[in-house]
Amino acid sequence: MKHVVSIAGTDPSGGAGAAADCKTFCAHGCYAMNVITAVVSQNTQGVRGYMNVTPEMIASQIDAVFEDIEVDAVKIGMVSVPETIRIIAGKLRQYKPSFVVVDPVMVATSGHRLLAEEAEQTLKEELIPLADVLTPNIPEAEVLTGRHIDDFASMEQAAKDIAALGAKAVLVKGGHRVEDATDILYDGEGFHYFKGRRVESTSTHGTGCSLSSAIASNLANGMNLADAVAVAKQYVFDGISHAEPIGKGHGPIHHFYSLYRKAGM
């Protein structure tokens, strides 16, 4: 069993952040671990507030994991402020995990900012260069590049520009496209298209968290990057398509659809 750790914020309603990451790791047969960066009060309807964990406490949690357990892959989500980013980047440089997947979470589906504006530059300088894969959605890719993105050509250009910041590969996600849900990967050499039909659904809370965690799990399990993304995208598609109606707002995906189906549940 491979060991995967998420470094992210919480979601007490279970759809996004650390909870989504853990469920996704488990659904992929991985041993799931959590380092918490921020305690977030949120549910399917929105974010009510959050409290950042101190850099010392984040460092201590990372040490507690790495000093005890072999880590096969790391997924990074909400990192809220410059101090949080700096401490995580320092620990990644110290422990050098095999795979680092960074989801540059900036704004929740509900519109609340989860990354302070003054942290955007630190993210670019400190964390993006350490990413084996960075997974921005279209609004995040726009912030990182300063470019407007409205078609495949501008998604490709953004992926290339972000790779120039130091990420080994960049997946610009198309969940915010109107026409379809095509994601585009730039792996430093060329582009891979992951075509996807758009499902009309409100069960999209935590799709980005789940996709990046599925990619981290697939990489830990030995897949190459293109396969890891393709299989992860299908996992999220199935999760949206078979979601339980949970909550009054944007509900979570079904993280265990395929396992439950196999078990006849």
Ligand SMILES: Nc1ncnc2c1ncn2[C@@H]1O[C@H](COP(=O)(O)OP(=O)(O)OP(=O)(O)O)[C@@H](O)[C@H]1O
């Ligand atoms: N309605 C949808 N139908 C099909 N696929 C979708 C839909 N919404 C998102 N996806 C897929 O889910 C994955 C996450 O994409 P998205 O652009 O929604 O990320 P995100 O905005 O970071 O997610 P989050 O909701 O966690 O913030 C991508 O593979 C995307 O193509």
Ligand SMILES: Cc1ncc(COP(=O)(O)O)c(N)n1
């Ligand atoms: C702790 C945390 N991390 C990430 C998200 C983004 O997910 P979404 O955009 O689906 O709300 C979130 N809401 N909470």
